[in-house]
Amino acid sequence: MGRPISPLSQASSTTPYRTARPRWWHRGRRTGGPPLRLRPRRSRWAWFTWTLVTLLVLVALVCAGGAWLYVSSGRQLQHVDALGEYAGRPAAGKGTNWLLVGTDSRTALTPQQREELHVGNNEVQNTDTIMVLHSGEHGPTLVSLPRDSYVPIPGHGSRKINEAYADGGPKLLTRTVEQATGLRIDRYAEVNFLGFVQVVDALDGVRLCLDAPLKDEKSGADFPAGCRRMSGAEALAFVRARYADPEGDLGRVKRQRQLLGAVADEMAAPSVLLDPDRLTRVRDASLAALLVDEGADLARLLDMGWSMKQIAGGGGTATTVPVHRPGVMVSGVGSVLPWDENGARELFEALRHDDRIPTSGTK
The missing domain is CATH 3.40.630.190 (LCP protein)
Known part of the structure; x- marks a missing residue:
């Protein structure tokens, strides 16, 4: 009886090579460069969220300053x-x-x-x-x-x-x-x-x-x-x-x-x-x-x-x-x-x- 074939070896022999690796790995291989490391989506969303929060804070400060200016001007x-x-x-x-x-x-x-x-x-x-x-x-x-x-x-x-x-x-x-x-x-x-x-x-x-x-x-x-x-x-x-x-x-x-x-x-x-x-x-x-x-x-x-x-x-x-x-x-x-x-x-x-x-x- 021959030696059992491992799933990895079977996949390698019956499945095209590009499907046996993550897509990011193949993108790096096809361009001749090293495998790409994708930034996790969580980091991108965190950056967007903090940017939005910062803008909202700035708008709030401007509005507060404008409201103060308006009220104090009305008093004068x-x-x-x-x-x-x-x-x-x-x-x-x-x-x-x-x-x-x-x-x-x-x-x-x-x-x-x-x-x-x-x-x-x-x-x-x-x-x-x-x-x-x-x-x-x-x-x-x-x-x-x-x-x-x-x-x-x-x-x-x-x-x-x-x-x-x-x-x-x-x-x-x-x-x-x-x-x-x-x-x-x-x-x-x-x-x-x-x-x-x-x-x-x-x-x-x-x-x-x-x-x-x-x-x-x-x-x-x-x-x-x-x-x-x-x-x-x-x-x-x-x-x-x-x-x-x-x-x-x-x-x-x-x-x-x-x-x-x-x-x-x-x-x-x-x-x-x-x-x-x-x-x-x-x-x-x-x-x-x-x-x-x-x-x-x-x-x-x-x-x-x-x-x-x-x-x-x-x-x-x-x-x-x-x-x-x-x-x-x-x-x-x-x-x-x-x-x-x-x-x-x-x-x-x-x-x-x-x-x-x-x-x-x-x-």
Whole structure:
């Protein structure tokens, strides 16, 4: 009787060679290299799991930081009584209307700051900047109302629109704008001289471009043509210049829109948003400078900021209310800007119905 055949020998004699070895061994043999050692699947899943857990932790930390920033910012928000009901108030239209105001209040300025900013000792509080920001279906629209606009101020007769703030504060200014435009103002935001300067400085300046040199002794502006990064004091001088501008107040409102766009663009830059220290500094300066109506919260404020960012990026429309004849002299009032009645009515009617605004007569 012959020797019994072992199972291994039988397999080797009756089964092709490649099936008698693990597949990984044959892959190594076929390529001429040493047998491959496959990493156990458990290790790969462990790596994936720890990566996922790490990402989730990072997201949670970012969300927690964002929530803390949101809550703490809401606590710093300052409110003012700016809106109110009265007989004949315009009905609510479509979309949301913000009244954006820049005041020339100097009460908080030191003598040194007054000198640096080229502002006098006049304590009368007027408004250097008045704009209506409309947000609706067709994107945001920013309309500048020149400070010398000649409109009726309730209880004070027809005067320059910027005097409404001096006569009755935010509430009278809001009512004046509502009655002059036919728009119901839903939200109100106000920034003063010093606060504006501090916001720009917290951003480490903003980049502004001039097509022609700008020199105005009264505002302190003295800039060559071209692009440059301006500090808070320089930006204020840039935006307040009007006496050396051939367009006067109309030229100034264009620079106001340019500066607001530059500030909004800078605030949304990664160099601010991704730097916690800088973001906190900018946030604190902005909230210290800002007053909003009593119904406004941080969510609405962020919506407004996003609209301004869109306009700065060319995703919205910026214009000025059409005027009839610039530089009209009125006894006891001075040089004023009467609105073009037909052009202004068409503009504000379009905003009230959230239609696209007419392009003729606006710029």
